Amino acid sequence: MNRNTNDKVKRQINVACIGNPNCGKTTLFNALTGSRLKVANWPGVTVERVEGTTSYEDAEITLIDTPGIYSLTCYTIEEKVTRQCAMDDDIDAIINVVDASSLERNLYLTLQLLELGKPIVLALNMMDVVEERGMELDMHRLPEMLGDIPVVPVSAARRTGLDILLHAVIHHCEEGMEDYILDYPPEIEEKITTLETMMQENYPSHSSARWHAIKLLEDDEEVKKEHPISVVHVVDRSYEKEIIQCKYTYIEKVVKEILFYKNKKAASTDRIDRLLTHPVWGIPIFLLIMCFVFFLTFTVGDILKGAFEIGLDSVSGGAAVLLESLKVTDWLKSLMVDGIITGVGGILTFIPNIFILFLALAILEDSGYMARVAYVMDSVMGKVGLSGKAFLPMILGFGCTVPAIMAARALETEHDRRRTMLVTPFMSCSARLPVYVLLSDMFFPNTAALTAFSMYVAGMVTAILAALVANRLEKGKINDSLLIELPEYKRPNARTIRIYVWNKLKDYLTKAGTTIFIASIVIWFVLNFGITGIVENPADSFGAMLGRVLVPVLAPAGLGMWQIAVALLSGISAKEVVVSSFSVLFGVANANSDTGVAAIVENIHKINPAFGPLNAYCLMLFCLLYVPCVATVATIKKESGSWKFTGKMIVFQIVLAWAVSTVVFQAGSLLTG
Structure with a gap:
């Protein structure tokens, strides 16, 4: 401006x-x-x-x-x-x-x-x-x-x-600002004046002596620590309640004199909240809304992604022709086309789906609805030993786990913060969405949106159950109820939504240009080099050797393919890399296109004909529950200040991912005969 x-x-x-x-x-x-x-x-x-x-x-x-x-x-x-x-x-x-x-x-x-x-x-x-x-x-x-x-x-x-x-x-x-004097009772005002004088004597350059005097009278620990002066002869107890009461009495006077026709029109917010914050219907309504969000994410996103697929095919084909005309060596051509363009480009084709998801979340947040979700979940949070405020970071986890972990600072105690950090990674962040989209389109073409939505529900259920078990093991108590302001419902602001969505997409694109770019190069090298140097068959590569070590561990969960093991390992850098790894591992330039999906399924069945929807669902569960990305792990360490806590959390998540995937696969195998 x-x-x-x-x-x-x-x-x-x-x-x-x-x-x-x-x-x-x-x-x-x-x-x-x-x-x-x-x-x-x-x-x-x-x-x-x-x-x-x-x-x-x-x-x-x-x-x-x-x-x-x-x-x-x-x-x-x-x-x-x-x-x-x-x-x-x-x-x-x-x-x-x-x-x-x-x-x-x-x-x-x-x-x-x-x-x-x-x-x-x-x-x-x-x-x-x-x-x-x-x-x-x-x-x-x-x-x-x-x-x-x-x-x-x-x-x-x-x-x-x-x-x-x-x-x-x-x-x-x-x-400048003239001193604002709110009249307190004579006893309190006399003490404020005395303390203000003491502040000015001890800190002559201080600009807020009266405010600090009032906070000293309220026995404010931070002020006493920052400006230590002896007040024993002035402050005989905390006067915080009296000071608060004086302020609210004056506020009532102000509102009475300046606000008219307060009850002339009933707020529509109250009428809407009777339904959306209902103790019985509140949670089912939230789940229905999120289900509709994922329906839009798939249907509208899939309509828009056609242009991205055409663009990626053009870039891939043009790059191949250009490198061929420049007589570039085969290995460098493979690195550029099969490694970088395939890996990074495959992720970019999911931008329409990511855009729709962020747009829907921005609208829900700006309208005032997300605060209601935290409110209706408060009783559930308290019963499993979590602070009611814990659901606020968990909601942020739908976007990105890093700021969600940082949001745990709003909790009062270290115990609540760590417990929240433990369960927040189970919320499906936007980085996992490409994995859900790809596997759902591959193995659940008729129910793709519902299948992906089930991952979000599974994440919330897992977080709640994990908190419940941790609370029982620690013999914790039910936490106090959540105190949260429910804002007025309002029409979402287009400018605010645009800024929110653009910042999220910018982060996604930045990750594609950095983390995923580097990860794609690394994956290409581990799949094209082996003990003898450059290999023609990826099965002879270092990646295959590492993947085969993990196959016996992953086999009970229905994930006994070295390609899947390599993809899961690469996903530790960023969950989107699982998708780019699939593109490189199965030799498909555009994994998100209809032909790309069919080609990956065909290549998987060549390796393991028995790999089907149950295996794919267990793979999605594993991606949901196992160790979060490196950025999240670093944030957890920074916020908790403990490598020990971070290490235990990583081990817990890997074991939980394996256990849940194994139970689902084994039970599903028995039921399907």
Whole structure:
């Protein structure tokens, strides 16, 4: 959003976007910054921070998107990060994003931010919901009751009010912020004044003395640790409850004076939630929705993939002709065409299926439905010894396991975080989808979508059962219920969805250009070189030698082929590599095309005529349950801080994958005679 294109030096302003979860903060952040984003880690912690830039008038503005919080009292890493950002001296102003339809909940954080003494602009988001409910806000009285701070109505989804918001930020930075004083009872106010004076004496350059004085009175451990001063003669106990009550009393007063016709129109959200969060029907409805998502992933994705198949055939054929005309040696030609183009290109043909999956997940998330899924699963999570919040990382696991593991930081205890890290990899990430698509199309052509969907259900069931067994072995207790904000249902924002889907596809393409590219080269070498050098028959290669060592182990699970063993080993680098390995191992340039699928099946039956749907299903189960990709393993080690825990987890997953696949294969073999 460039407002001024002249060449004069612009002022640099750092602005933090802070607000409750589900208040539309990230949507507003994306609307202000567009694609000008930068991702890094917060200083001292491994939580990702997202920065974006925009310009207005003569200022270059750096916006920092922070994790959503309800207050500046810290329990989780994300809450600490947001508070650290709010107090950072490098932050010139704060945009406090508020859900205008839920002021009672949002204003508590606002009052805490005002006590920091920094310039604050209140961005009233979701004004369209206020209008739909028939409510009205007194936009003159509200800023008066909040210390005359700028209050700007915005709609992040419709991109309205953004210029006014930026104008308010710049000019409020120039004017500065007068101290906001919320009247507490005389006893508390007297103690705050004394502690504020002590803070100023001990830390004369400190910019938020009153806020720190209040936190000292609340017996805040972090503040006491960061600013140790003797308060024994002032603070005789924690006054946190009284301070909280004072804030909520004032919030009630504010809402009473500025909000009108609150109950004029019943919220449609409540009516929808009677069904979607129903204690009996909530989970079946979720499963039906996900089943429909996979129906779309297969049907629409398969329609779109035709263009990718034609493109890959053209690239493969053109490369072969070009290399032939350049008289390139046979081994290099094979590496380029049979190794790299076949391996990487085979993965790229799954882009339509991946696109449909991410698009559906983005719509479900942006509409507010995914929070309901966590809510309806809360009772199940508690019964198996998991925190109710554990299902939030598990839902993220549908996209990618790495950020899902990182999301476990939101849990309060190390025990809950490790238990969640143990089960989250069982959720089917997008990297496994190409494996499901390929094997389902090969052996379950009439029920491909349902077969792939069963893998997602199997992953969730396995995660829940694994948590239950671990809880019984550790003699754990049922965890407390989940406290989660259920946002208003809203029409998904096209811009937000576009950014989400593009970032996911970009990650997928980046992986294809790096991890899968390297893995394809490695696979080609291990299949084309043996003890005697270059080999004509892959059965004489190093890959075949390694695969045959694992055949006796995998045979009880119906996977007794050295080619499958090599594909599973390659999948440790990235699960998509299992598909590219199939392309290289069975000599098929385009594994995702109808002819490619038929060719792989034919080649498999030449090696093992008995390999059928049951074997393929067990292979999908093994890919679902065995050790996750290298990036996930590295993340688990980083988040847990323990190689011992990581090693035990890897062994557990491999043993579980083998055991489940073996039981299913042996039982299925008995039933089918």
